[in-house]
Amino acid sequence: MSEPVVLLLSGPNLNLLGERDPAVYGAETLADHVAVASAAATERGLALEHVQSNHEGDLVDAVHAARGRCAGIVVNPGAFTHYAWAVHDALATFDGPIVELHLSNPAGREPWRHTSVVAPVADGTIAGFGGAGYRMAVHAVADLLEA
Ligand code: CA2
Numbered sequence: 001m002s003e004p005v006v007l008l009l010s011g012p013n014l015n016l017l018g019e020r021d022p023a024v025y026g027a028e029t030l031a032d033h034v035a036v037a038s039a040a041a042t043e044r045g046l047a048l049e050h051v052q053s054n055h056e057g058d059l060v061d062a063v064h065a066a067r068g069r070c071a072g073i074v075v076n077p078g079a080f081t082h083y084a085w086a087v088h089d090a091l092a093t094f095d096g097p098i099v100e101l102h103l104s105n106p107a108g109r110e111p112w113r114h115t116s117v118v119a120p121v122a123d124g125t126i127a128g129f130g131g132a133g134y135r136m137a138v139h140a141v142a143d144l145l146e147a
Contacts, residue, residue, distance in 0.1 A: 002047070003041075003045055003046050003047040004045075004046050004047070004070075004071035004072075004145065005046070005047045005048070005049055005069065005070045005071060006037075006041055006046050006047070006048050006049070006070065006071060006072045006073070006074060006138060006141050006142075007048075007049050007050075007051065007062065007063075007066045007070045007072070007073045007074070008034065008037050008048055008049065008050045008051070008073075008074045008075075008134075008138075009050075009051055009052075009059055009062055009063070009073060009074070009075040009076070009077070010030060010050065010051070010052035010053075010076050010078070011052075011053070011054075011059060011075075011076060011077040011078030011079065011080045011081070011084075011087075012053070012054040012055075012078045012079060012080060013054065013078055013079070014030050014052060014076060014078050015030055015052050015054070017029050017030045017033070017103075018030070018032070024103075024104055025103050025104065025130075026103060026130045026131055028131045030052060032131065033131055033134045034048070034050045034134075036131060036134045036135050037050070037074065037134040037135070037137070037138050039135075040134070040135045040138035040139055040142075041138050041142075044138065044139065044142035045142075046071070046138070046141075046142060046145075048138070049070070056080055056084050056086055056087060057086070059077070059080065059084075059087055059090070060086050060087060060089075060090040063087070063090035063091055063093070063094055064090060064093075066094060067093060067094055067095070068095075070096065071096050071097075071141075071145055072096040072097040072098070072099070072141035072142075072144065072145055073091070073094060073096065073097070073098045073099070073141075074098075074099045074101055074134075074137040074138060074141055075087075075091070075098065075099070075100055075101065075118065075122070076100075076101045076102060076103070077100070077118050080118075081100070081102070081106065081113075081116050081117070081118055082106075082112060082113060082115055082116065082117065083115075083117060084117060084118075085117055087117070087118060088117045088118055088120070088121055091118060091121040091122070092121045096145070097123050097140075097141050097144035097145060098121060098122045098123055099122060099123060099124055099125070099126060099137045099140045099141050099144075100116065100118050100119055100122040100124070100125040100126070100127075101125070101126050101127070101133050101134065101137040102125070102126070102127035102128070102133070103129075103130055103131070103133060104127070104128060105127045105128030106127060107127070107128075108128070123140075123144055124140060126140065
């Protein structure tokens with residue numbers, strides 16, 4: 001039998017990681033983070049799928065495609081975190097565990113980053129641990145699946 005699939009969803013501008021703002025977001029590329037998340041998934045007997053988009057509707061479509069097919073979701077919605085209610089509504093239709101992930105700690109940054117519209121439909125949030133958060137988020141989903 002094939003392993004349960006965890007969907008890693010990456011929002012806008014995260015495709016530029018490693019190219020700018022290393023002081024805030026680190027020097028690693030998104031591909032580096034996906035590799036870390038994949039390795040963590042393998043450790044836990046899970047498979048990882050990754051979707052990155054700069055378009056809100058694509059992220060909504062990816063959540064829809066995950067319904068009934070993926071076991072859990074790790075989502076770094078990028079700036080959509082703070083206002084994309086369509087992403088919130090799509091995630092609310094997903095039955096498995098959802099972990100919200102951020103490289104930085106939005107709570108310690110500008111006031112407009114303090115609101116997350118994703119947090120109410122996530123089981124929990126991992127923020128401020130840089131790239132290590134990708135490993136932590138996959139393990140959090142795995143723990144919730146095993147609970
Ligand atoms: O800390 C995070 O992971 C964020 O989700 C990153 C978002 C930001 O809007 C959230 O408040 C927190 C921004 C991602 C932008 O990524 C860039 C990558 C390279 C260069 C510039 C931006």
